Amino acid sequence: MDAKEVSAPVAGGSFLISETAPGEVFTPEDLNEEQRLVGQTVRDFVEREIVPNLDRLEEKDWTLTRDLLRKLGELGFLGINVPAAYGGAELDQVTSLVVAEELSLGGFSVSYGTHIGIGIGPIAYFGTEAQKRKYLPKMVKGELIGAYALTEPTAGSDAMGIRTRAVLSPDRTHYLLSGTKQFISNAAFADVFNVFAKVDGDKHTCFIVERATAGFTVGDEEHKMGIRSSSTASLFLENAKVPVENVLGEIGQGHKVAFNILNVGRFKLAAGCVGAATHVIREAIGYAKERQQFGKPLAEFGLIKHKLAEMAIRTYVAESMVFRTGGLVEGTLQGLHGDPAESMRALEEYAVECAINKVYGSEVLGFAVDENVQIYGGYGFMEEYPAARAYRDARINRLFEGTNEINRLLTTGMLLRRAQRGRLDLIPAAMAVAREITEPSLSEPVDGPLAEERRLVNMVKKAALFTAGVAVQKYLDQIEHEQEVLAGIADLVIEAFAMESGLLRALRALQRDGAERAAIKIAMIRTYINDAIPRIDATARTVLAAVEEGDTLRTELAGLRRFLRYTPINTVAIRRKIADQLIAHGRYAN
Ligand SMILES: Cc1cc2nc3c(=O)[nH]c(=O)nc-3n(C[C@H](O)[C@H](O)[C@H](O)COP(=O)(O)OP(=O)(O)OC[C@H]3O[C@@H](n4cnc5c(N)ncnc54)[C@H](O)[C@@H]3O)c2cc1C
Numbered sequence: 001m002d003a004k005e006v007s008a009p010v011a012g013g014s015f016l017i018s019e020t021a022p023g024e025v026f027t028p029e030d031l032n033e034e035q036r037l038v039g040q041t042v043r044d045f046v047e048r049e050i051v052p053n054l055d056r057l058e059e060k061d062w063t064l065t066r067d068l069l070r071k072l073g074e075l076g077f078l079g080i081n082v083p084a085a086y087g088g089a090e091l092d093q094v095t096s097l098v099v100a101e102e103l104s105l106g107g108f109s110v111s112y113g114t115h116i117g118i119g120i121g122p123i124a125y126f127g128t129e130a131q132k133r134k135y136l137p138k139m140v141k142g143e144l145i146g147a148y149a150l151t152e153p154t155a156g157s158d159a160m161g162i163r164t165r166a167v168l169s170p171d172r173t174h175y176l177l178s179g180t181k182q183f184i185s186n187a188a189f190a191d192v193f194n195v196f197a198k199v200d201g202d203k204h205t206c207f208i209v210e211r212a213t214a215g216f217t218v219g220d221e222e223h224k225m226g227i228r229s230s231s232t233a234s235l236f237l238e239n240a241k242v243p244v245e246n247v248l249g250e251i252g253q254g255h256k257v258a259f260n261i262l263n264v265g266r267f268k269l270a271a272g273c274v275g276a277a278t279h280v281i282r283e284a285i286g287y288a289k290e291r292q293q294f295g296k297p298l299a300e301f302g303l304i305k306h307k308l309a310e311m312a313i314r315t316y317v318a319e320s321m322v323f324r325t326g327g328l329v330e331g332t333l334q335g336l337h338g339d340p341a342e343s344m345r346a347l348e349e350y351a352v353e354c355a356i357n358k359v360y361g362s363e364v365l366g367f368a369v370d371e372n373v374q375i376y377g378g379y380g381f382m383e384e385y386p387a388a389r390a391y392r393d394a395r396i397n398r399l400f401e402g403t404n405e406i407n408r409l410l411t412t413g414m415l416l417r418r419a420q421r422g423r424l425d426l427i428p429a430a431m432a433v434a435r436e437i438t439e440p441s442l443s444e445p446v447d448g449p450l451a452e453e454r455r456l457v458n459m460v461k462k463a464a465l466f467t468a469g470v471a472v473q474k475y476l477d478q479i480e481h482e483q484e485v486l487a488g489i490a491d492l493v494i495e496a497f498a499m500e501s502g503l504l505r506a507l508r509a510l511q512r513d514g515a516e517r518a519a520i521k522i523a524m525i526r527t528y529i530n531d532a533i534p535r536i537d538a539t540a541r542t543v544l545a546a547v548e549e550g551d552t553l554r555t556e557l558a559g560l561r562r563f564l565r566y567t568p569i570n571t572v573a574i575r576r577k578i579a580d581q582l583i584a585h586g587r588y589a590n
Pocket residue numbers: 114148149150151155156157158182183184185186224232396399400401402403404405406483
């Protein structure tokens with residue numbers, strides 16, 4: 001990617017304390033020719049190879065899954081972010097978002113995402129030269145398939161609590177691994193597993209374990225609610241003999257492999273959710289146009305228009321966040337010349353944004369599939385219609401790559417840690433907001449396009465900073481025990497990032513394409529912001545009321561009211577217009 005096409009590096013989390021100009025964010029409209037071509041190639045692949053095979057894939061035809069992965073390897077899509085020296089395509093992060101978005105159709109996308117993300121990723125980023133040479137060229141061709149085994153029956157969210165042990169052999173040539181791994185994607189057909197175990201009782205470490213290893217067996221396939229075309233099974237290790245040269249990263253540093261890889265996975269998961277939501281919107285529009293009740297198509301009813309418009313609005317916001325984050329990540333990677341260790345550090349910078357994307361993207365998809373079933377009515381409940389499968393398949397996204405509860409706790413926790421370590425000036429910003437609340441007039445932008453929406457985004461950031469500041473002042477370092485407060489603050493932060501990302505994209509479209517062509521984006525973000533304010537108000541009130549009481553609480557609530565005062569707009573009329581455009585196009589398109 002050309003350097004001017006990505007965002008200039010800014011500190012992770014800084015969106016909360018500084019203003020961003022529309023020209024500084026990457027948007028889907030900034031995709032270059034090559035990235036668009038990649039998108040089209042993947043779309044064609046999905047239509048040609050996946051859509052006709054959805055039932056066979058759900059019947060767990062692993063030979064077909066492997067064939068499809070090999071074909072994606074031939075197209076260069078298994079080694080998107082892998083350096084060319086190991087057979088990879090060495091493309092940028094934004095291109096990998098485009099692929100994740102387009103390939104997001106049910107369980108096969110989990111097989112693909114597992115292989116390229118948590119199968120190949122750890123070896124590409126943390127492997128020794130010998131490990132990379134041994135595994136990557138075959139993995140990017142799809143000759144070897146990867147998997148990632150962290151979870152255990154007693155260690156899910158608590159990933160540091162794993163019990164699998166690794167004991168060094170007396171001749172120091174290999175480790176003996178013993179333990180059980182659970183819910184491992186690609187288990188039925190993977191060849192190479194990144195397995196986490198503890199050395200000497202407490203040194204969390206990652207090992208590359210080959211399928212043929214003596215003492216290593218794969219359990220029966222799980223019967224799942226959704227993504228049935230992906231494989232999920234347990235792994236059993238009984239003194240599995242793993243050569244010392246298969247330690248991945250350093251002994252005792254397995255958590256770095258585990259968590260950094262999940263960071264990358266999170267914003268790609270969000271891109272997949274956006275792609276899946278786009279697909280569902282298209283199906284919902286098609287059905288609503290076709291199905292007649294009371295003598296006219298469902299698409300002509302106001303309540304159905306409301307649903308279609310809202311599905312599109314939230315998808316637009318999620319998509320804006322995902323590509324903004326992709327631009328940020330790519331911006332920090334420029335100039336690192338593909339150095340994997342440096343790249344990993346750069347990606348860590350945006351761990352907060354990655355967690356936000358994961359939560360927001362998966363919840364937008366959850367909303368879209370639910371409304372899709374509703375639009376299909378009783379037929380949505382029947383397995384022969386696509387709405388049921390989409391509904392079942394979507395649910396996993398709120399569970400894996402860190403549950404949404406864990407990602408909410410991480411969002412606030414990481415922001416506060418960055419502030420403590422002086423990497424983000426949150427504390428002075430929160431103190432300034434607390435002072436401002438007592439001043440006669442608030443500093444607000446008053447003119448220019450979308451002035452009211454820009455004012456509201458600023459005010460939401462202030463409300464988030466103010467609420468977080470009050471909570472931190474009360475609980476100090478005991479705040480980690482106040483989960484509901486932490487999650488409430490996370491919701492305020494997530495909304496601030498969501499609103500701003502959609503707004504900046506609309507402003508950028510307005511600058512570049514003019515009012516007429518930017519109209520739909522403007523309509524969507526105005527509606528979104530209008531509806532977000534009462535949600536944000538309610539969350540901030542809940543947090544403040546949990547933290548303070550009496551006169552102090554009353555004063556704080558009065559301050560909050562000043563930040564969040566607004567006059568509602570006619571979103572009924574705007575949503576109808578948005579829906580009419582969706583119905584005319586037959587799909588979500590901006
Ligand atoms: C289909 C599928 C595929 C998977 N693929 C893989 C894979 O390839 N590799 C792999 O290693 N793992 C994989 N997993 C495991 C997945 O990452 C875990 O299921 C997930 O991390 C949650 O762990 P758990 O299921 O043990 O739930 P738990 O950790 O027991 O959580 C249960 C509930 O409690 C909440 N909770 C837990 N801790 C806290 C806390 N501290 N505070 C507040 N709430 C909390 C959770 O948010 C959740 O709502 C997969 C799971 C599934 C279902």
